[in-house]
Amino acid sequence: MRLELEVSLDPTLGCGQAHRWRKEGDVWTGVLGRDVVRMRQTEYGAEVEGCSDLSRLRDYFRAEDDLAGIVADISSRDEYVASLSAHCPGLRILRQPHWECLATYLLATNANVARIGKMVESVCDLFGDDLGARHAFPTPSQILDGADRVCECRLGFREQRFIELAQRVEDGEVDPEAIAELDYERCVEELIGIKGVGPKVADCVALFAYGHLEAFPVDARIQKSMEELYGVTGSYKVVSRYGREKFGRYAGYAQEFLYHREFIE
Numbered sequence: 001m002r003l004e005l006e007v008s009l010d011p012t013l014g015c016g017q018a019h020r021w022r023k024e025g026d027v028w029t030g031v032l033g034r035d036v037v038r039m040r041q042t043e044y045g046a047e048v049e050g051c052s053d054l055s056r057l058r059d060y061f062r063a064e065d066d067l068a069g070i071v072a073d074i075s076s077r078d079e080y081v082a083s084l085s086a087h088c089p090g091l092r093i094l095r096q097p098h099w100e101c102l103a104t105y106l107l108a109t110n111a112n113v114a115r116i117g118k119m120v121e122s123v124c125d126l127f128g129d130d131l132g133a134r135h136a137f138p139t140p141s142q143i144l145d146g147a148d149r150v151c152e153c154r155l156g157f158r159e160q161r162f163i164e165l166a167q168r169v170e171d172g173e174v175d176p177e178a179i180a181e182l183d184y185e186r187c188v189e190e191l192i193g194i195k196g197v198g199p200k201v202a203d204c205v206a207l208f209a210y211g212h213l214e215a216f217p218v219d220a221r222i223q224k225s226m227e228e229l230y231g232v233t234g235s236y237k238v239v240s241r242y243g244r245e246k247f248g249r250y251a252g253y254a255q256e257f258l259y260h261r262e263f264i265e
């Protein structure tokens with residue numbers, strides 16, 4: 001199946017936005033819903049195997065985003081990030097499933113990308129439906145049904161928060177779909193109200209699940225870049241607000257270009 005789209009798989013799938021993609025040789029393999037999807041970069045976009053719905057894949061890659069227009073907007077605000085974007089043509093912000101993104105980023109607290117991937121995969125292997133080569137991301141009810149075995153996933157201090165989130169979603173106290181109706185500020189406020197979700201996780205979920213492209217998540221790498229490039233230091237709130245104000249409605253894309261800075265320079 002052909003995915004005809006301006007997309008570069010390596011920076012898009014390999015930058016830590018989503019935690020279920022693995023690359024072997026020139027093939028990226030991941031799980032979307034109940035599909036184990038394999039993709040290979042081509043001149044027209046990607047050759048795809050295992051996907052039952054191409055329109056869903058286009059939605060996942062936010063095919064509606066005008067990358068040229070986004071880069072032009074960012075470039076008018078900052079020449080340095082404009083130069084970074086030239087090294088990452090086809091990088092896209094993903095649109096991940098709401099529940100899956102929220103749950104995986106809850107696990108992402110104080111962990112590097114490799115550790116997060118291992119935790120997420122262990123959760124899927126233990127609780128999710130067997131799809132053959134991989135397992136689906138589990139539903140809240142599946143997690144609760146096997147909650148007595150969660151220690152096998154080696155989640156550390158995140159364990160109880162993860163079970164609590166599944167319980168609150170199952171009980172309807174947290175509705176990941178309803179959050180999609182909120183604007184950026186209210187979305188972040190709602191997410192921070194969930195135990196284990198701080199400002200950075202909330203911004204990541206707002207950006208990568210709910211499509212608030214103005215979100216500007218700040219991790220240690222971005223914090224360092226903001227200090228070195230712009231002299232901005234201080235609390236998470238201060239640095240993130242500066243990023244949003246400087247880069248405007250596409251601050252999330254600017255953040256991704258900055259994230260790739262150390263790989264480019």
